Amino acid sequence: MDEQTEELRDLFVETTGEETVTEDQSEDRGDLGDAVSAEEAEARVxxxxxxxxxxxxxxxxxxxxxxxxVVTGFHAGEGDAEIADALETDEGTVALARLDLHLVREGDREAPLSMDDLRELIVADVPLEERVDRLDADAEAVERYSRVIEAERRATRANHRFTDEFAELLTDADLRDSHAADARESGLEEAAEDIETNTQL
Incomplete structure (x- = not known):
């Protein structure tokens, strides 16, 4: 399925509330409303x-x-340092990987420069060195926050489909396989079941 077809399908689902468009398209993306185990979720990730x-x-x-x-750690609430330790790598590599995967943390946007101005320069296709000059900012900072904005732009152009699918797969799997027993033991079973019912597609 090409990008335009996927965008039309997303619009159809939002408008009609129906998941099925054609067998081929539905099969390509999958019905994320179906219950999946943690193992199945990881395979689909x-x-x-x-x-x-x-x-x-x-x-x-x-x-x-x-x-x-990186994806599973991000959705489990782990910081870059925790994920880096698990992978025996450094935080910078994990941060790059997150942005490759369109996974942006709120802290990624906390810049010592104007993100709006930087975004305008990126949209205008201004080279990195010129961005540094125009913003009168540290080159390393401009490069770092440019990557954040570029990741957000890629996610937007993809209608956030990858981030949405990651979130839905891992949130559903985690709630079912990891937290259901704890919820029952703490007397929250009824509330959890209500939430699950309300969030089914």
Whole structure:
């Protein structure tokens, strides 16, 4: 399915509330409303990572298995340092990997320069060195926050489909496989079931 077809499908789903468009298109993206185990979710995350690698030029140098760990760690609430320790790499590599995968933290936007001005320069296709001059900012900072904005732009052009699918797969799997027992033991079973019912597609 090409990008335009996927965008039309997303619009159809939002407008009608129906998941089925054609058998081929539905099969390509999958019905994320279906219950999946943690193992199935991880396998589908790996498929999404592979699709992203085919579509984008990744910068981090991590392999697909490590990138899956970045995605799962991000959605488990781990910081870059924790993920880096698990992968025996450095935080900078993990941050690059997150941005490759369109996973932007709120802290990534906390810049010592105007992100709005930087975004305008990027949209205008102004070279990096000229961005540094125009913003009168540290070159390393401009490069770092340019990567954040570029990741956000890629995610927007993709209608956030990859980040949305990561979130839905891993949130659903984590709630079912990791937290359901704890919720029952703490007397929150009924509330959890209500939330699950309300969030089904």
């Amino acid at each position: 790996r498929e999404l990572v592979g699709r992203m690698r085919e579509r984008y030029e990744f910068q981090s140098g991590l392999d697909d298995g490590d990138l899956v760990r």
